Amino acid sequence: MFKYTALCVALFAPLSTYAASDEDLRAIRAQIQQLKENYEQRITQLEQRLQQAEASSKNAETTAVQAQAAAQQASRPAASSEGAFNPAMSLILSGTYGQLQRDPAISTTGFAMSPNNNGYTKGFSLKESELGVSANIDPQFRGVATMSLNPAGGVTVENGFVQTTSLGNGFNFKFGRYFSGLGYLNEQHAHAWDFVDQPLVYRTLWDNQVGEDGVQLKWLAPTDAFVELGAELGSGRSFPGSGRQKNGAGSGVLFAHVGDDVGTGGSWRAGVSLHQTKAENWVSNNVPNLAGTVGGVSDRFSGDSKTAGLDFVWKYAPNGNVTETNFKLQGEYFRRKQSGLLTYDFTAPGVTPAGVNITDTYAVTQSGWYMQGVYQFMPRWRMGLRYDQLDPGIAQVGALNAVNVISNYGYTPKRDTLMLDFNPSEFSRLRVQVAQDKSRQGLTDNQLFLQYVMSLGAHGAHQF
């Protein structure tokens, strides 16, 4: 029985299998198909994931950098400002060799009552070394100090001012000791001059540079072109002021500057300045007089000084690329009116021999101008030409001194200057300058200067 059943099973099993196959096979095929599809899908998914992985690994570097950048941006680290916490330090080394035909101490004709600090020395000489320190003090203030190390010994504070950094709306407030914003050249430090010396008009009317102890407020208009207005109140410590002991302001300055670009290569700035101060007991020595006293006499002046000035600078470089070639043309004009009391042949009481000490009114209007062009004709090499002229004016001398004081010198001081400089890098400059100086009547001086100007330390940014 069992055998039979087994046989039956054996016989029919295939049959039954066979019979089942028709239907099941379809199911199996469907299953296989499903499996296949499933795997294909999975493989595609895997492939996709692989591709994604590859892509992301490619981008991993970028992403990492991005993440890093994002982190950095988020914390916004100290942008490269002046030094970490240390102030920016710079030192200027400068020296000249001078070849002069005349005694540099002889003053400009018609300007014997002005300072005569031309800075000339025959032969080799070290010029003032300038030590500069600047840094942000806190979020509101920035401090700048420039110490001048005198070659003969001693240190003077050339600049020592504090500047606001957060007033906004175009306002800049400065206090301390600073170079006045009048004119164009006045704010520039000696190492940035294009010639060894200042123009005659700066030497005689401003004692080279007007440095003030006081306050300065500047406002920049929110216009597309540059429009700047400035006002200063100072002590009047530098010429034509005499550093009086006085409460309140001893000098006042107003200035306005406008400027813009012309095309891609040109830019300009023009300005107007007004300066007012008083001198008290300003003593000038070796002033020539009508009596023809040998070595002149001493005169003392007390009175008002009002000066107006115009300045203009135009710079051009092809495509605005100054590295190759560039040209700079600048000119300034100043006119000063002084009026007050002049004491002729002044001597302090008790000094012998006593002078005649005659005091009467005195008024004079003096002016001067210069025009200069500096051309960088190839990288590193520049040449410059400057013309200077002064007008000593005709003084209104009070009757008491009419026979003593020279009112009209009848001479126009002039000077022609030619300069060539070589700049091995932006930190070093070697210069040769020749000039024919006719600033002293009958004493034409053919001058030759060799100069070096080197800057060490912080990379200072230069003004226009």
Place this chain on the structure above:
Amino acid sequence: MRTIFNMLLAAILALLTAPTFALNIFACEPEWAALTKELAADKADIYSATTALQDPHQIQARPSLIAKARRAQLLVCTGAELEVGWLPVILHESGNPDIAPGRPGNFEAAHSVTMLEVPSRLDREEGDVHAAGNPHIQTSAPNYLPIAQALSARLAELDPSNAAFYRSRLQTFTQRWQAAIVRWEKQAAPLKGQPIVVQHRGFPYLNNWLGLKQVAELEPKPGMEPSVSHLSQVLEQLQRQPAKMVIRAAYQNSKPSEWMSEHAHIPAVALPFSVGGTDGAKDLFGLFDDTIARLLAGLNGN
């Protein structure tokens, strides 16, 4: 009186009808002006302080730049001391604290990328080196991705009302830029490992990206004019170790490169260096299309 009134009225009308931009942007270099344009489109009034034909190290602190900085809400610059010779004066004189270093209005692209050639020795004897590294980061296309991201975030921070707009612009730019990078890398494949001479050390990021091998520099020290004696030395070196071409930036004097080209018998290639440096470099995409085309032309000997 009436004419004055009419003129005033006209002025007021002109002010009212003038296009109002959300952000006033001062870009130090043209590549950042172009990137800002990609990211902010017409939502910003963008002024580029320099052109690609100017040496970005040596720019005059012109009155016009001070006036533009006065009104800017965002400054977009390279940083890494590239602008150290002129930007500080502009920032002090502008009386605009919003764009002072460290403020949100002061964006330095160099913060977003990994700097190359960070000097281990800071000495001016080495020429015009920058403590933070080589600042010419704009010569590598991949550098723009993190910079764009950071810049877009900064735009959104300063002008939150348009944040979504800046985000979508960034997304579009990133996609287009990534696709372009793939294309550029494929085009530039033949440049890989090719020896080149550069006039100024201005291309480390480009070299690093495309695998160019810089074998010599025409400037004896960075920022110093090539001298005849130094050029002869480089020529001697090239005779032992030849290079395929000598490259320079559009703003640089062509003479040293041409001298080397003539004597070493290799092509002199002027690269746009920034947007506007060549006719082809009209925008950021054109900058790299043209850069690679010029390098390939140089490689093929023209």
